[in-house]
Amino acid sequence: MSAETAEFPLPRRDALNTPYWQSLEEGHLSFQRCGECGKAWLPPRRECPHCLSPEWRWERAGGQARLVSWVVYHIAYHAAFKDRLPYTVAVVELAEGPRLISNIVGAGDPEALRIDQDLRLAIEHEHGVAVPRFRPA
């Protein structure tokens, strides 16, 4: 499968995660917060992973974050990413607590990034879908 014909792997929406992706279309990154214990998390779950309560709500993130770690891909594990090499995938921690996988953009040389450096949310469109990426603050 060549990079041109490889189907790009877009998020599969379901009843649980649709508000998350819908919120990104509207310019906001959202996470879940438990109505009982108050803890916050991503990715979307039906039960709070801390107290198992099914009572939670969506909250908007402020957009501030820090870089927990990152890798730079030099080989593609999916044909759709062949022509993007090298690209950066990171673990990002939102100021509100939840962590997520994302890409770092606008960083120049990705090897010059530093752990714990400040990041800022940068919502971008990927094949027409709004996705949360981050750039150095």
Next chain:
Amino acid sequence: MRGRVVIAGIGQTQFGALPDRTTISLNAEAVRKALADAGVEKSAVDALFVKFPTSRFEAMYGQTLAGALGIQPRIGGVWDQGGATNISMISFAAMAIENGQCEIAVVTLADNPKTGTRQAYEKAWGEDEVFGWFGVPPGYAMIARRHMGEFGTTSDQLGAIAVACRRHGAANPGAQLRKKLTLDEYRQSRIIASPLRRDDCCLVSDGAAAVVVMSAERARRLGVKAPVPILGFGQGQTSWEVAQRPSLTSTMAAASAKTAFAMAGITPRQVGVAQLYDCFTIAVLMTLEDYGFCTKGEGGRFVEGGRIEFGGELPVNTAGGLLSETGMPGMQLITEGVRQMRGTASLQVPRAEFCVVSNQGGIMHTHSTLILGQPA
């Protein structure tokens, strides 16, 4: 129950590319050899603990294998902790034997991702495909980068682990990759997912290995030649996906080792040889820290200067490990631990009273520890 259960026999196939063999056939060969090594008749086996082929999940695989082996064990089935499975199954076998649920257990693993399917390795990570988050090496690279940032661990220090395992594998006639590696060659090795290079990554291999577990008392009655006592075991689950894990640089390997060392009644300082799961170099480094061979953050300095090479203070992966003997997920570390305790290893470490073996699975999601002693 320290020392009351033993590993009575070990068996393995060749490692490398073994086309036209099913995992059932590979398992059968390893089991036949392990039973012969223990001097046990197949009809005496009443438990069959199976790690399903990592390369492809198949429902009821444990029953299919028992059928192929022509046995109807009391206990039998598949357990899944990825690469941590083997030691966990040996632990479950030991506990079952101790409690009269079975008497002679076979624990076995076969895999053929090199010439067969690699279906299970090709899955994407959750819903994060849109970011290009694929593959196993990048998961370990994510951990390695954080370790470098927090503690100043260097690429050369990871390289020292690859150099040690490759040196040991080169001395093992049964190893898949018998080519020594210099630190300079390591530095030239191509980057897969920065900061990890190709030579930080384990082999892809076909093959099988099995062990026979029974009580020390039963081994005595059967006249087993060199029963290796199981002194301690433990497990620990880190469980969270890499992105959700509160800390990337310490895992529940620490809890696993704590349980195992307490059961064995020894400390890491008394361990003379170690077989540590080396799917990627960073896993060895963090296991050394989490087990207490050095403090957290000191793993990089610990592996420098040949300390983990044959002749060093703590030889690690004396048959080559996953980086050089075979990419098999974990059983080869147990069989080499048994050879070291019997005194029959290719690179036999002198005066090693105890051997610690680590198994781990996923991206450091799950961990299991085994401590072996010398035959009585």
